[in-house]
Amino acid sequence: MSALHKLMARIEQTEALDKVAQPVAGLVGRIVKPRPIRNILSGSYLGHPLHPLMTDLPIGAWTMATLLDTVGGRRAEPAADLLVTAGILTAAPTAWAGLNDWSDTQGGDRRVGIVHAAANATALVCFTASLVARRSGRRRVAKVIALGGFGLLMSGGYLGGHLSYSRGVNINHTAWREGPAEWTSVLAASELTDDMPQLVQVGDLSLVLYRSGGTLRALDSVCSHMGGPLDEGTVDDGCVTCPWHGSTFRLADGSVVRGPASSEQPAYETRVREGHIEVRRR
Structure with a gap:
């Protein structure tokens, strides 16, 4: 050293x-x-x-x-x-x-x-x-x-x-996280509770799913700011807030509503097919 x-x-x-x-x-x-x-x-x-x-x-x-x-x-x-x-x-x-x-x-x-x-x-x-x-x-x-x-x-x-x-302080923690390019099943639709964030795995990647009023959203579960768990965050007015430092992202597209995050949260397309929720990267 x-x-x-x-x-x-x-x-x-x-x-x-x-x-x-x-x-x-x-x-x-x-x-x-x-x-x-x-x-x-x-x-x-x-x-x-x-x-x-x-x-x-x-x-x-x-x-x-x-x-x-x-x-x-x-x-x-x-x-x-x-x-x-x-x-x-x-x-x-x-x-x-x-x-x-x-x-x-x-x-x-x-x-x-x-x-x-x-x-x-x-x-x-x-x-x-x-x-x-x-x-x-x-x-x-x-x-x-x-x-x-x-x-x-x-x-x-x-x-x-x-x-x-x-030390990697304040880097984008989602920079090297890339989900599937093709539609991939992640969860049975019946297993997702409405109005409650849920963590799912897609290979080595983790996503947070959220369904409300029939609208289904999916974001990378790791907060881009410092890697906080968005699946443990709170959801309000179409946005999810990280429990660590309060970064807030719009569920529809991952855009930053409130810092300290400066990088958008990767958002995924979703659909329900044959009773299963499928996702793919945008």
Whole structure:
């Protein structure tokens, strides 16, 4: 195991971080609870998480500012100052999108996330202090502070990459789940209770069936957000809500009604033939 992987494992196992992470996550969860806020910060309107898109703004701005500070000379100073300012202005919405996603994590992922947030918050403090120094004419001090902020930014970026690519936080949990292309029998129609979600198996795939007023619907049973069991969720007004984090999907087509999910839930065509419910992917 590499030194960096050992460091990540140590952070994941440091339970002392929970003393800070748990109350902060609880506070964030309450703030982002309203549906419009949740949908915007989760990227539900985009079709994928908002946070990765937003990170390009402060990271790009501060990286280019650091480059210009290092090799740009006097003529590049106004551009470097503008980039530092742009990074500061875009850092807050980027952080809120990330906090929204992080508030749903648990255990080691939550611990790595709080360190990730701390590194990026400290980087923001550094670049803000650098901007103050630039405006007061202390250019050399400003460059040193910004360079320190850039180091923290890269550290935070590594932690974020670990969460996304090594831990799979906030990926689409249905991305590799694909049901049958041909009509396939899954259950006798008489075995499905009306107005009650029911789990069925189609080979290695699990689906949730729901019938109400003669209308039959089928969705992948694994919530695209973090893999929650939709068959254990509640159904209201033609939508099913995941019991884990409250992601809500329309039964008719799997579209996201409420985040934190940002990817649509795979929906399946249904029919009843010779007394059996059959499904196939759309």
